[in-house]
Amino acid sequence: MIPRMRTPHQGIALQVRNLRKAYQDVVAVDGLDLEVHSGECFGLLGPNGAGKTTTVEICEGLNTPDSGEVLVLGRGWGHQDRELRQRLGISLQETQFSEKLTVDETVQLFRSFYDRGPSPAEVIAMVQLQENPQSRRQLWELIERFKADGRSILLTTHYMDEAERLCDRVAIVDHGRMIALGTPQALIARLEAEHVVEFALAEPSAIDETLLRAIDGVCAAERRNGTYRLQVSELHRAMPSLLAELRRQGAQLAELRTHSATLEDVFVSLTGRHLRDE
Amino acid sequence: MSEPGRRWTGHPLVQLTRVRYREFFREPEAVFWVFIFPVLLAAGLGIAFRNRAADRTVVAVVTTGQAAPLADALRRADGLDVSLLTDSAASEALRIGNVAMVVVPSASGQLEYRYDDSRPESRTARLVVDDVLQRASGRRNPLAVRDQLVRERGARYIDFLVPGLLGMNLMGSGIWGLGFAIVDARKKRLLKRLIATPMSRSQYLASFVLSRLTLLVIEVTLLLGFGVLVFGIPLRGSLPLLATICLVSSLAFASLGLLIASRAQTMEGASGLMNLVMLPMWIFSGVFFSASRFPEQIQPFIQALPLTAVIDALRANILRGAGWHMVTGELAIILAWMVGSFVLALKLFRWR
Numbered sequence: 001m002i003p004r005m006r007t008p009h010q011g012i013a014l015q016v017r018n019l020r021k022a023y024q025d026v027v028a029v030d031g032l033d034l035e036v037h038s039g040e041c042f043g044l045l046g047p048n049g050a051g052k053t054t055t056v057e058i059c060e061g062l063n064t065p066d067s068g069e070v071l072v073l074g075r076g077w078g079h080q081d082r083e084l085r086q087r088l089g090i091s092l093q094e095t096q097f098s099e100k101l102t103v104d105e106t107v108q109l110f111r112s113f114y115d116r117g118p119s120p121a122e123v124i125a126m127v128q129l130q131e132n133p134q135s136r137r138q139l140w141e142l143i144e145r146f147k148a149d150g151r152s153i154l155l156t157t158h159y160m161d162e163a164e165r166l167c168d169r170v171a172i173v174d175h176g177r178m179i180a181l182g183t184p185q186a187l188i189a190r191l192e193a194e195h196v197v198e199f200a201l202a203e204p205s206a207i208d209e210t211l212l213r214a215i216d217g218v219c220a221a222e223r224r225n226g227t228y229r230l231q232v233s234e235l236h237r238a239m240p241s242l243l244a245e246l247r248r249q250g251a252q253l254a255e256l257r258t259h260s261a262t263l264e265d266v267f268v269s270l271t272g273r274h275l276r277d278e
Numbered sequence: 279m280s281e282p283g284r285r286w287t288g289h290p291l292v293q294l295t296r297v298r299y300r301e302f303f304r305e306p307e308a309v310f311w312v313f314i315f316p317v318l319l320a321a322g323l324g325i326a327f328r329n330r331a332a333d334r335t336v337v338a339v340v341t342t343g344q345a346a347p348l349a350d351a352l353r354r355a356d357g358l359d360v361s362l363l364t365d366s367a368a369s370e371a372l373r374i375g376n377v378a379m380v381v382v383p384s385a386s387g388q389l390e391y392r393y394d395d396s397r398p399e400s401r402t403a404r405l406v407v408d409d410v411l412q413r414a415s416g417r418r419n420p421l422a423v424r425d426q427l428v429r430e431r432g433a434r435y436i437d438f439l440v441p442g443l444l445g446m447n448l449m450g451s452g453i454w455g456l457g458f459a460i461v462d463a464r465k466k467r468l469l470k471r472l473i474a475t476p477m478s479r480s481q482y483l484a485s486f487v488l489s490r491l492t493l494l495v496i497e498v499t500l501l502l503g504f505g506v507l508v509f510g511i512p513l514r515g516s517l518p519l520l521a522t523i524c525l526v527s528s529l530a531f532a533s534l535g536l537l538i539a540s541r542a543q544t545m546e547g548a549s550g551l552m553n554l555v556m557l558p559m560w561i562f563s564g565v566f567f568s569a570s571r572f573p574e575q576i577q578p579f580i581q582a583l584p585l586t587a588v589i590d591a592l593r594a595n596i597l598r599g600a601g602w603h604m605v606t607g608e609l610a611i612i613l614a615w616m617v618g619s620f621v622l623a624l625k626l627f628r629w630r
Contacts, residue, residue, distance in 0.1 A: 060474055062630070085476040092474065096466035100304040101297060112293040113477040 012074075013038045013124045013152030014059060019068035021054050021176075028054040029065070030176035038121055041143065041153040043167035043184075045160060045263065047273070051176035052156040053093065053128065059154065060090055060126050073124060087118050089125035089151075091139065120151045129157040140166065160263035172267055179270050187266045193219040193231035195258060196265050197242065200227050202252035211249070215241045220269070231261070231269070290477060294485035301459065302493065312455070312497060316447045317504045320440055323566075324509050327435040334359045335403045336377045338368040343383035351414035352381075352407060368392075378403035381411075432512045432597045440505040441592035442565040447497060448524065449559060449585050452531025453538065453552055455493070456486050460539040461548040464630070473629045486532065494528045502596075514599030523595060526609065527588040530616035534584070537623040559585035587611035 014036035021029040029051040036042040044052050057063040059070055061077040061084070070076060073087055097106050125146055129136055136159075143166055146153055157163055163170050164184040172180040172187075180187055188194070201207065212221035212230060217238030220231040232238045235258065246253060268274055286292060302308055336359045339349045345362060352360045363371060368380040372392060378400045379393035389411065393400040413419075431437065463469045472482065505511035513520070538555060542548040562576075563569060563585035572580055580586055591608035594600035 062470060062474060082476045082478065085474065088474070090471075090474045092467060092471055094467050095471040096468060097471075098297070098301060098463075098466075098468070100301045105297070105300065108288075109293045109297055110475060112288050112290040113475040115476075 011038050012036070013040070013072075014042075014154055015069070015071040016055070016059065017069040019055065019058065019070065020066045021051075021058065021063070022066055027176055029058070029068075032068070032173065032176065032178055034171060034178075036124070036152055036154050038152050039150045040168045041147050041155060041166055043163035043170035044154065044156040044173060045158065045163050045170050045267070046173040047158055047267075050173045052158075052173060055173070056126055056128060056154065056156050060088065061085070073122065086115055087123045089123060089127075091125070091127040093128040093130055120149045124152040124154065126154045127156070129155065129159065129162060136162070160267065164263050170263065172263070172270065174267075174271055180266060184263055187263060188261050191219070191231055191261050191265060191269055193233045194261050195232040195235045195238075196261050197230040197232050197235070197238070198227055198255075198257045199253055200255040201246075202254040205249075205251035207246065207249050207251050211245060212242070215245060217241070222272075227255075229268075231265070232258075291481045291485060291488070294477075294482060295488045298459070298485055298489035299492075302455070302489070308455075312447070312451045312493065313500055316443050316497075316501050320436070320443050320501065320505060321508070323439055324436040327439070335399060335406065336361065337403055337407055338363045338371055338377040338380045340365045340368050340380060340382045343385050344387070345383055348381060348383055348389075348411065352410055355406065355410040358403075358406065358410070379407065381407060431510055432514070434509075436505070436509045437511055437597055438568075438593070439566065440501065440509070440511050441596050442589050444498065444501050444524075445527065445563070445585055445589035445592055446560065446565045447501060448494070448527045448588060449531045449556060451493065451497060452490065452528050453535040453556060455490060456532050456535030457539040457542075457548055457552055458545070459486070460536070461542045461545055464539075464542075464628070465544060469629050479629070483536070486536075487529065490528055490532050491525070494524060498524050511596070513596055515595030516601070519602055519605070520592075520595050523588070523591045523605070523609070523612075526612050526616060527584075527591075530584055530588075530612045530619070533616050533619035533623060537619040537626070540623045540626040541628055559583050562586065564589050582611065584612055584615040587615075 012035055014034065016032060016034040019029050019032040019034075020027075032051070032055060034042075034044070034055075044055065046052050054063060058065050059072060061072075061081055064077075072084060075084060077084070101109070125143075127139060127143065129139060140162070143153060143155065147166075155163070155167060167184060169181070169183050170187065171178050180190075182190075207228070209221045209223055209228070212218060212228065215230075215238055217232055217234040218230050219233055222229050230238070230242070239258075264274070287296075334357050337352065338361045339345050339352070341362050341364055349360045349362055352358050361371070361377065363380075365382070368377070368382075369392070371377045372380050372394070375397075378397070379391060382390040382392060384390065391404050391407070393404050395401060460469070463472070473479065502511070502513070506513060534555065535552075538551045539548060542551060562572060562580045563583050565585075569580050569586055569589075570577075587608040591605040591612070594605050594608070
């Protein structure tokens with residue numbers, strides 16, 4: 001029998017305080033604080049190398065921090081870890097199971113390690129979403145079921161659309177530090193622009209960004225690698241003005257795209273980089 | 279700790295051990311190398327080096343001078359085959375080993391024996407030929423002698439070989455069996471996945487020991503059974519002692535395999551390490567010929583190798599019927615390797 005856990009941090013499934021971890025040549029996690037509430041799906045987002053994997057592996061007890069505190073379901077790693085593992089569901093990024101075993105045999109093996117199903121409030125799942133689109137889809141369904149059961153979930157991914165769809169709250173990390181925290185809707189609302197317009201001009205046309213910023217309804221404008229990127233609050237007003245301005249400057253459009261603002265745009269506005277630039 | 283109603287097959291140790299069997303028996307190559315290959319090797323070498331009592335020695339006589347009467351005299355002797363060859367053909371036959379020696383008569387009547395004194399069969403041929411020819415020329419033996427032939431099981435090459443092959447097989451299956459499985463699991467990140475579950479790490483290692491022990495019984499029974507039934511190898515020692523030697527040997531090599539696999543991240547790295555560890559033992563530990571043939575100076579090194587101790591103990595038990603007190607030295611060496619490797623492996627082992 002597993003003693004029923006009385007956690008001093010009622011309502012908090014995972015708590016991370018001032019976590020630090022450095023490898024020989026790089027600081028992977030640089031003073032990170034996180035809190036995953038019970039029954040919440042929490043997304044840890046960031047580009048490759050942001051420290052997500054290191055953070056999650058420390059939370060999973062598979063890696064040790066240089067300093068800082070990790071409490072999973074109210075307890076730390078290092079003693080009676082096997083009891084804690086009874087309450088921890090983990091999906092690693094890259095595991096190959098034995099090709100000589102059937103799926104059923106593999107499931108039987110893993111099932112034999114677990115004593116019984118604890119109640120949903122007593123478990124936390126830590127999921128690293130994968131590159132493979134099909135397995136990601138399947139994990140989505142699993143995560144939706146977990147959420148419906150009221151289990152706590154920590155999710156890492158660099159696919160922002162996924163996080164937006166699945167997560168109650170997200171933290172965006174970059175270079176081992178948290179740069180934003182909140183619900184996906186709140187973070188997007190912070191942009192004060194629900195739309196993003198991206199366009200490119202036919203060579204050799206060019207237009208000054210200050211002219212673009214002056215357009216009614218445009219909150220921000222920047223130019224990177226020949227692509228102009230505008231954050232727009234009212235698309236229906238900004239669009240005609242933009243086209244008129246381009247015509248006045250004699251600029252020829254080569255490409256024009258528009259989409260509703262996403263977490264990806266939040267990341268870009270915070271760091272000036274795209275998530276998968278690397 | 280299991281639920282009261284849980285069937286024993288649901289116990290993690292049972293599940294882990296079954297996985298070991300499945301992975302082994304679903305790999306036909308592994309089954310071949312562990313079970314079939316040693317038997318084939320014993321059969322092949324046993325036939326190639328079968329009892330040589332009836333073998334004949336081939337000598338050449340060069341067709342000069344009084345070749346014909348010499349050849350006739352030699353043909354009358356037991357166990358000699360004689361060819362009459364030209365000088366150059368005889369030299370060629372000697373060079374490639376088709377004849378053991380060449381007799382060259384000369385016009386003066388003096389004989390020349392041409393042979394390689396580093397070849398045992400050539401030295402024997404020289405003694406036999408000389409004896410036959412001297413007696414044919416009228417020599418009388420001053421001493422009366424009588425031959426009594428003793429042909430005993432246990433003194434043939436196959437008797438010597440089978441315990442050697444058994445030792446070699448125990449080494450190979452222990453080191454490969456454990457080493458490859460663990461490095462493969464580490465490479466696939468499966469080890470990391472396993473330790474993320476509540477699985478007991480000692481049960482994971484214990485599953486290797488348990489599966490090893492079962493496979494060991496099959497492995498030993500097949501090879502020794504083949505030796506006994508087909509070649510009539512004697513099993514002179516006590517069977518409990520034989521079982522004990524096989525058991526501790528297998529565990530010692532499994533520990534060595536664990537040690538080799540404790541850090542290796544790739545199959546290539548692990549294979550290299552395994553060959554590095556096993557190659558000296560294949561050469562020095564007396565699998566195919568006696569380890570005592572190596573120079574005195576390196577004997578302490580050879581005697582300290584685990585496979586030398588294993589094979590010495592097996593030969594003492596199987597061929598000479600040695601009791602427990604006569605193999606304590608070997609058992610001590612094997613146990614030392616087992617404990618030393620295991621402790622070091624646990625210290626070094628990386629699950630990631």
